Amino acid sequence: MKVLLSIKPEYVEKIFNGEKKYEYRKAIFTNRAIKSIVVYSTMPIGRIVGEFTIEEILQNTPETIWAETKKFSGVKKRFYNAYFHGRTSAYAIKIGNPVLYQNPIDPKKGNKSFIPPQSFRYLS
Numbered sequence: 001m002k003v004l005l006s007i008k009p010e011y012v013e014k015i016f017n018g019e020k021k022y023e024y025r026k027a028i029f030t031n032r033a034i035k036s037i038v039v040y041s042t043m044p045i046g047r048i049v050g051e052f053t054i055e056e057i058l059q060n061t062p063e064t065i066w067a068e069t070k071k072f073s074g075v076k077k078r079f080y081n082a083y084f085h086g087r088t089s090a091y092a093i094k095i096g097n098p099v100l101y102q103n104p105i106d107p108k109k110g111n112k113s114f115i116p117p118q119s120f121r122y123l124s
Helices: 009-016 062-072 077-083
Strands: 002-007 022-025 036-041 047-060 090-105 120-123
Touching: 002 009, 009 036, 009 047, 009 090, 022 062, 047 062, 062 077, 062 090
Parallel strands: 002 036
Antiparallel strands: 002 120, 022 090, 036 047, 047 090
């Protein structure tokens, strides 16, 4: 089983060029059988562009997660702090084996009513 994540194009680029090795989330999927993430690059791209495996999922305070992951965060500390403002818990998905699709997939071609997930969506 896989999960579809919506990610902004600037961070998608950093994931697939190796600069960003952690994807941050305020909430995480509960199904621990998930081993792979399919990446939907949000607008203006609007395509499913690749996938990566989950090496591990870190959970801790935002401060601890930043200390452990900042070298390969792919984001500025100011953005990170704003994203987790007021939160006591943060998640960092460690990205493994990113694969960029040669031909990105337009999800609306197969499903006209496709709506990108706000956070994530399970895929079968």
